[in-house]
Structure formats: C-alpha cells, structure tokens
Amino acid sequence: MSTSNENGRLIRIGKKVFFSAFTILFLLILVSILLTYIIPKGTYGTVIVNGEETVDYGKYIPLEDENGIGVIRGLLSPFLNLGTSDGLTVIVLSVFLLSVSGVFQAMNDFGGIRAIVVRIVRAAQRSRKLLVSVTALTFMVFGAFLGLFEEMLTLLPITAVLMVSMGYDSFVGFLVSVGACGFGFASAITNPFTVLFASDIIGVSPLLHVWYRIVIFAVMYMLLLGFIFLYIKKIRKDPASSLTFEQDRQIRQDIYRAEEIPNEKKIFVSCLTFLLGALACIILCTLLPFLRDYTVVVLTVYFLFFGLLTAMTATEFHCKDTFRSFLKGVLSALPSILFVLMAASVKYILTEGHILPTISNGISRLVAARNIYQVALILFGIVLILEFFISSSTAKAMAVMSVLSVLPVGLTKQMEVLIYTFGDGYTNLLFPTSPVLLIGLSMIGVPYLRWVRKSLPLFAATFLLVIAFIFIGIRIGY
Numbered sequence: 001m002s003t004s005n006e007n008g009r010l011i012r013i014g015k016k017v018f019f020s021a022f023t024i025l026f027l028l029i030l031v032s033i034l035l036t037y038i039i040p041k042g043t044y045g046t047v048i049v050n051g052e053e054t055v056d057y058g059k060y061i062p063l064e065d066e067n068g069i070g071v072i073r074g075l076l077s078p079f080l081n082l083g084t085s086d087g088l089t090v091i092v093l094s095v096f097l098l099s100v101s102g103v104f105q106a107m108n109d110f111g112g113i114r115a116i117v118v119r120i121v122r123a124a125q126r127s128r129k130l131l132v133s134v135t136a137l138t139f140m141v142f143g144a145f146l147g148l149f150e151e152m153l154t155l156l157p158i159t160a161v162l163m164v165s166m167g168y169d170s171f172v173g174f175l176v177s178v179g180a181c182g183f184g185f186a187s188a189i190t191n192p193f194t195v196l197f198a199s200d201i202i203g204v205s206p207l208l209h210v211w212y213r214i215v216i217f218a219v220m221y222m223l224l225l226g227f228i229f230l231y232i233k234k235i236r237k238d239p240a241s242s243l244t245f246e247q248d249r250q251i252r253q254d255i256y257r258a259e260e261i262p263n264e265k266k267i268f269v270s271c272l273t274f275l276l277g278a279l280a281c282i283i284l285c286t287l288l289p290f291l292r293d294y295t296v297v298v299l300t301v302y303f304l305f306f307g308l309l310t311a312m313t314a315t316e317f318h319c320k321d322t323f324r325s326f327l328k329g330v331l332s333a334l335p336s337i338l339f340v341l342m343a344a345s346v347k348y349i350l351t352e353g354h355i356l357p358t359i360s361n362g363i364s365r366l367v368a369a370r371n372i373y374q375v376a377l378i379l380f381g382i383v384l385i386l387e388f389f390i391s392s393s394t395a396k397a398m399a400v401m402s403v404l405s406v407l408p409v410g411l412t413k414q415m416e417v418l419i420y421t422f423g424d425g426y427t428n429l430l431f432p433t434s435p436v437l438l439i440g441l442s443m444i445g446v447p448y449l450r451w452v453r454k455s456l457p458l459f460a461a462t463f464l465l466v467i468a469f470i471f472i473g474i475r476i477g478y
Contacts (some may be wrong), residue, residue, distance in 0.1 A: 036353025037068035077345035103307030105329025143184025186425020383423025
C-alpha cells in the first residue's frame with residue numbers, strides 16, 4: 001500500500017482547538033438553561049386543516065405552571081436530544097462526518113488526494129489566482145442555487161491540501177470551500193432551504209424580482225474574494241502569519257517528500273471518478289424533490305460503499321490496510337461529533353423549556369407602530385437571535401415566516417424572505433452554534449476565537465452591506 005502520510009491524520013483537532021470549542025458550547029448550554037428560568041413560558045394553539053391537526057402560529061398561549069428545564073436535564077441535553085425528531089438529523093450528520101473522514105483518510109494514505117492535487121497544481125501553475133477565484137465561485141454557486149453547506153465538508157480536505165500545494169495554506173482552502181459555500185448559502189438565489197421554503201410558507205413566488213438577489217450574490221462574491229486575496233497577500237509576505245502555518249507542516253512535508261506516486265494515473269482516475277460521482281449525487285438529490293431531504297443519507301451510503309471500494313481498488317484490495325486507514329480517519333473525527341451534539345442541544349433546551357413560542361410571539365409586539373425601516377431592522381435582529389440558538393434553516397423558517405404570514409408588518413413578502421435569508425445565512429460562518437463551522441475549523445486546526453478575530457472585518461463589512469441591501473430594497477419596492 002502506497003502511503004503519502006503513513007502516520008499523519010488528514011483531520012487534525014488539537015487540544016487547544018478542542019477545549020476552546022468545548023468551553024464555548026458548554027457556556028452556551030448553561031446560558032440556555034438559565035433563559036428557561038427567565039423568559040416566560042408559552043405554546044401555540046392548534047387548528048384543524050383538511051382534517052389534520054396542525055400548529056396555529058397565530059395563537060399564542062401563555063403557560064403559567066411550567067418551570068425551567070432542570071439543570072441535570074440541561075447538561076444531559078446533548079444526549080437526550082438524540083431521542084427527539086431533531087436527534088435523527090444529528091445522528092445522520094455525525095455518521096456522515098465519520099464516513100467522510102474515514103474515506104478521505106484512506107484516500108490520503110494511499111496517495112489519492114496527492115495524485116489529484118499534483119495534477120491540478122501542474123495544470124494551474126501559472127494561474128493560481130484564477131484557480132482560487134473559480135473555486136470560490138463554484139462553491140458559492142453550490143450554496144446559492146442548491147442550498148449546499150454541510151455537504152461541502154467532504155471537499156475541505158482536498159481544497160486544504162490543494163491550496164497548500166499552490167503555496168497558500170489550509171485556511172485559504174477553508175475560505176474557498178466552506179467559507180464560499182456559506183456565503184453562497186446566505187446570498188441565496190434559489191436556495192431550497194431558505195428562499196424556496198420561506199417563500200412557500202409566506203405565499204410568494206421565489207423568482208419574483210430574482211435579479212436583485214443576483215446583484216447581491218455578485219457583490220458578496222467580490223467581498224469574499226477581496227478578503228481571501230488580502231489574506232493571501234499577507235501570508236505571501238510573511239508565511240509565519242498563516243493561521244495554519246504549524247498545522248500545515250506535515251502537509252508540506254508530504255507534498256515535497258516525493259514527486260512520484262506509484263500507479264499515479266490509475267489512482268488519479270479512480271479518485272477523480274469517485275469525487276465526480278459524489279458531486280453527481282449532490283446535484284441529483286438537489287434536483288429531485290423526493291431525494292432532497294435525504295442528501296446527507298445518500299452521500300453517506302455513497303462514501304461508505306464506493307469510497308472504500310475506490311480505496312481497495314487503488315491498493316489492489318489490501319483490505320486490512322484500507323480499513324486501518326479508514327478507522328484512523330474515523331477516530332480523528334470523533335471530537336467533532338461532540339461539538340455537533342452540544343450545538344444541537346441548545347434548541348432542545350429552549351424547546352423543552354417552552355420559551356421558543358414566547359420568543360416568536362415577541363416579533364408581533366416589537367414591530368407594532370414602527371416605520372418600515374425600523375420594522376426591517378427589528379425582523380433582521382430577531383432572525384439573528386434565533387439563528388444563534390437554532391441553526392436549522394427550516395425550523396427557523398417555520399417559526400418566523402409562519403408568524404409573518406399573518407402579521408401586517410408593512411414589508412413586501414419578498415423583502416421578508418430576503419431579510420430572513422440574510423439573518424439565517426452569513427451567521428452560519430460566525431456563530432459557535434453552527435456545527436458545520438466548528439467541524440470545518442477543527443478539520444484545519446483553527447480555534448474558533450482565532451477565526452472570529454480574523455474574520456471580524458469581513459463580517460463587519462457583510463453586516464453593513466446587508467443593511468444597505470435591505471434599505472435599498474425597501475426604497476426600490478423590492
């Protein structure tokens with residue numbers, strides 16, 4: 001078995017990164033428990049629609065006799081949440097992450113990732129900036145049109161190694177893949193999980209005035225690209241200023257250790273075919289409505305079966321070595337599973353503490369007797385607050401858009417969808433309750449607080465542009 005990194009792990013979660021993320025999430029759990037004792041309790045009534053009982057988001061019922069969630073129960077929420085309907089999503093995402101980590105580790109150990117990277121580097125040696133620009137644009141398109149985000153974690157190991165090979169670092173790989181996809185998810189054009197879902201709830205065509213969202217996409221792409229190239233310029237002048245300089249040492253050693261990979265062409269073709277198949281699965285699941293909700297499940301099965309088959313084929317069916325590498329990748333990703341469990345438990349605490357309906361009901365009171373610009377800012381702020389505690393786009397859309405659909409707030413319906421999309425999207429790359437952000441950062445070994453400090457100028461500019469787009473949209477009657 002040819003290995004490019006016999007003892008190294010493709011996904012590296014250092015102690016500092018682990019304890020930083022763990023501490024932040026643990027504090028969020030404690031704050032969430034405290035809120036269930038401070039915020040009044042409430043629930044929604046029900047109504048019969050077409051013979052079925054559904055939640056009536058326009059009928060808020062205060063609860064007087066409910067207490068806050070118990071401290072012990074709150075601390076155990078990362079595991080208790082697994083027994084809820086959201087728990088299945090957490091389990092599926094966790095299995096998906098472990099599968100991807102194991103397969104990519106095996107692919108890395110037999111030289112598959114390096115074979116792909118070497119070919120790309122050779123082809124793009126004289127057009128590195130173009131490669132960065134096109135890669136970021138591609139991932140933004142995935143997010144904006146197809147609503148992909150967590151699925152892109154599958155490609156982070158490759159983009160990280162690719163950018164190191166191009167003379168940059170793993171952090172650039174993170175920005176052009178997960179970062180770009182997150183910006184695309186927020187600068188949504190036909191994102192099924194935000195634009196389409198929210199538009200359906202509120203009763204408006206998702207393609208109405210779509211040109212404005214295309215303009216927003218273009219501006220945000222240029223903003224992100226500017227941030228990436230400013231960072232690249234800095235690390236080119238001072239390589240030690242790289243956020244992942246130490247973590248990338250092993251990758252650099254693997255890249256420059258040997259120029260020849262045994263059976264490079266065969267390994268390249270098999271791995272490229274596997275990755276194109278994964279991309280085809282993503283596109284197919286997005287285009288077929290009955291598969292859309294099962295994208296992660298389909299990808300998990302694909303990776304487990306075809307990923308291991310690709311690895312064994314490339315290593316001439318040395319099954320023992322292949323599964324050893326796969327297990328090494330699985331073990332390296334286990335700390336990330338804890339982050340997923342802890343981040344998802346925040347919503348569980350707020351739901352079991354009966355305060356989410358109270359928070360949603362507060363929307364109608366806050367927007368009363370306000371001018372239209374104030375209403376827009378208030379709604380944006382509310383979605384931001386909910387996003388901090390509920391990372392699920394569809395869950396927030398149901399809570400927020402269902403209320404807005406029956407409230408005369410003075411904004412057009414497409415503007416309400418745009419505000420919701422803004423509040424839901426960009427913070428997926430900022431808030432510590434975003435599992436994808438924590439997993440992505442842990443994969444490249446960047447502590448969460450260091451990411452916040454580095455990206456603060458980017459998100460400050462993003463916030464100002466978002467406010468400007470909201471005000472301009474109101475002004476032109478979007």
